[in-house]
Amino acid sequence: MASQSKQADKINVAVVGGGIAGASIALYLSELGINVSLLEKGDDLVNGPPICHLHAGGNFYREISDQQCLTLLAQSVDLLRLYPFAADYRPTVLAVPLHDGGTAEELIPRLHTLQLEYQRLIDEDPANKVLGESQDYFRLFEREELEALALQEPSQNPQSLEQWMIPVAKYVDLDKLKFPLILVQEFGLNIFRLGAGCTLSLQKNPHCQLLTNCAVTNIIASETGQSWLIDYQQKGANKQAEFDYLINAAGFRSGKIDDMLGFKRQRLVEFKAAYVARWLDSDCLWPEVIFHGKRGTPNGMAQFTPYPGGYFQLHGMTGDITLFDEGLVTSSEQSAQPKLAEKFLNKIDYQWSGQEMVTRTDRSINLLASYIPSFKSAKIGAKPLFGAQQIPGGDPTLRAADVSFVNERYARCETVKASSVLTCADEIVRQMASCHLIDPSIKPTRFFPVTQGISEQAINEQAEKLAKQRDYPLSLAHLNVAKTPLT
Numbered sequence: 001m002a003s004q005s006k007q008a009d010k011i012n013v014a015v016v017g018g019g020i021a022g023a024s025i026a027l028y029l030s031e032l033g034i035n036v037s038l039l040e041k042g043d044d045l046v047n048g049p050p051i052c053h054l055h056a057g058g059n060f061y062r063e064i065s066d067q068q069c070l071t072l073l074a075q076s077v078d079l080l081r082l083y084p085f086a087a088d089y090r091p092t093v094l095a096v097p098l099h100d101g102g103t104a105e106e107l108i109p110r111l112h113t114l115q116l117e118y119q120r121l122i123d124e125d126p127a128n129k130v131l132g133e134s135q136d137y138f139r140l141f142e143r144e145e146l147e148a149l150a151l152q153e154p155s156q157n158p159q160s161l162e163q164w165m166i167p168v169a170k171y172v173d174l175d176k177l178k179f180p181l182i183l184v185q186e187f188g189l190n191i192f193r194l195g196a197g198c199t200l201s202l203q204k205n206p207h208c209q210l211l212t213n214c215a216v217t218n219i220i221a222s223e224t225g226q227s228w229l230i231d232y233q234q235k236g237a238n239k240q241a242e243f244d245y246l247i248n249a250a251g252f253r254s255g256k257i258d259d260m261l262g263f264k265r266q267r268l269v270e271f272k273a274a275y276v277a278r279w280l281d282s283d284c285l286w287p288e289v290i291f292h293g294k295r296g297t298p299n300g301m302a303q304f305t306p307y308p309g310g311y312f313q314l315h316g317m318t319g320d321i322t323l324f325d326e327g328l329v330t331s332s333e334q335s336a337q338p339k340l341a342e343k344f345l346n347k348i349d350y351q352w353s354g355q356e357m358v359t360r361t362d363r364s365i366n367l368l369a370s371y372i373p374s375f376k377s378a379k380i381g382a383k384p385l386f387g388a389q390q391i392p393g394g395d396p397t398l399r400a401a402d403v404s405f406v407n408e409r410y411a412r413c414e415t416v417k418a419s420s421v422l423t424c425a426d427e428i429v430r431q432m433a434s435c436h437l438i439d440p441s442i443k444p445t446r447f448f449p450v451t452q453g454i455s456e457q458a459i460n461e462q463a464e465k466l467a468k469q470r471d472y473p474l475s476l477a478h479l480n481v482a483k484t485p486l487t
């Protein structure tokens with residue numbers, strides 16, 4: 001398609017899909033004064049697969065390249081600057097179990113690389129100091145020190161890295177682990193608070209038209225080739241609108257949009273689930289804890305994510321907890337949309353069977369209790385958090401992915417981690433400017449006055465509303481540590 005120059009406030013952009021990618025990109029473009037319509041088929045925003053962890057360094061993923069880890073670190077710093085109200089400012093502890101083939105030592109060189117990169121980001125812009133001091137980015141704990149910490153009372157308001165380790169030292173079965181344990185500044189990321197921030201910002205911004213309950217059913221290029229005609233259904237009515245630029249942020253259904261347009265694309269889709277337990281016997285403020293393990297084996301990685309009110313979100317990367325038989329599918333020559341089995345689509349579009357929900361939650365509690373014995377008393381706390389996510393290409397281990405451009409007026413955002421969304425928005429603005437669809441003087445930004453003007457109270461209220469609407473405990477919309485990290 002040939003390009004045509006328009007002022008920022010004249011071009012008309014459609015974003016299909018109001019997950020974290022589409023909602024953030026719509027927010028970003030509207031903050032720049034670009035007119036955006038966000039078309040989301042659901043009732044509300046950021047209601048896709050779960051998000052509980054800010055991968056600020058990708059330290060969960062031993063198998064990915066250092067470059068992906070560095071990208072995730074920089075992207076996470078950006079995301080925290082945009083959504084500081086969505087982060088739970090507590091650290092993560094990485095532990096390597098005895099039964100695992102790896103060692104803690106082999107993780108350390110990469111941590112040093114990440115620490116240096118974080119300092120470089122701070123040197124570049126002091127506002128990037130969102131993960132605390134770079135010298136505290138990670139800290140190692142040997143067994144002797146942990147045994148001494150186990151004698152101390154856990155703090156309700158940890159003021160040092162050592163105090164954060166007390167619950168781990170006290171309640172984790174240290175006989176099952178290799179040493180050192182690693183504490184790293186990867187924080188919690190709250191999906192309800194992300195949804196709240198996006199919704200409030202977009203509702204307030206005059207450059208955004210927020211269209212929920214609006215399912216896109218077909219898209220064709222207009223006769224001039226300069227715009228897109230989008231058919232959509234809104235509350236039972238069939239409608240059509242014309243847009244200058246199209247952004248596909250339809251999550252695991254992105255392939256359907258490619259199919260409508262006749263564009264080929266290789267991608268994977270994976271269905272996974274996390275579980276919610278309530279453990280009232282512990283009154284400690286926990287860090288997140290990761291027990292490394294080989295994905296897909298009975299000893300797959302176990303993830304223990306704390307929320308207020310005694311709630312914990314649990315992942316177990318085993319075939320009978322978080323992962324599912326036939327849960328990973330690929331696109332084909334005929335269709336850019338990988339075909340998930342009906343049993344998964346039914347879970348996404350309708351609900352789980354009560355029995356499967358109980359069985360899998362119990363298994364997740366048992367897996368975590370194999371490392372934290374007193375956690376055995378935890379009970380099911382809510383329905384699972386689950387969904388399907390897309391991975392562009394054919395490598396299921398890819399974690400840092402963002403945007404691809406098919407032509408001057410069509411961008412696909414296929415993020416694997418929430419933190420990659422600002423990279424997508426930056427690239428889209430660069431592309432629009434280079435094609436003169438917006439004034440070339442408009443540059444990528446980290447200045448979001450509308451979003452930054454939203455009050456903490458408004459975020460709390462909206463996040464609680466989303467949790468209630470989705471039938472989750474209100475505690476899941478709250479933070480354990482709603483402040484900046486140790487400085």
Ligand SMILES: Cc1cc2nc3c(=O)[nH]c(=O)nc-3n(C[C@H](O)[C@H](O)[C@H](O)COP(=O)(O)OP(=O)(O)OC[C@H]3O[C@@H](n4cnc5c(N)ncnc54)[C@H](O)[C@@H]3O)c2cc1C
Nearest residue numbers: 017019020021041048049052053215216250251416417418
């Ligand atoms: C179990 C699990 C745990 C995870 N944990 C984390 C984590 O801790 N941290 C992290 O960063 N990432 C995590 N992820 C990944 C993360 O959830 C996804 O990468 C992210 O949610 C993808 O966001 P998205 O906006 O691309 O897609 P989605 O959230 O799926 O949004 C796509 C939206 O498009 C809408 N849509 C689709 N088709 C149409 C249409 N035709 N018309 C209108 N609207 C349409 C959908 O309704 C949906 O709202 C996890 C994923 C899973 C499965």
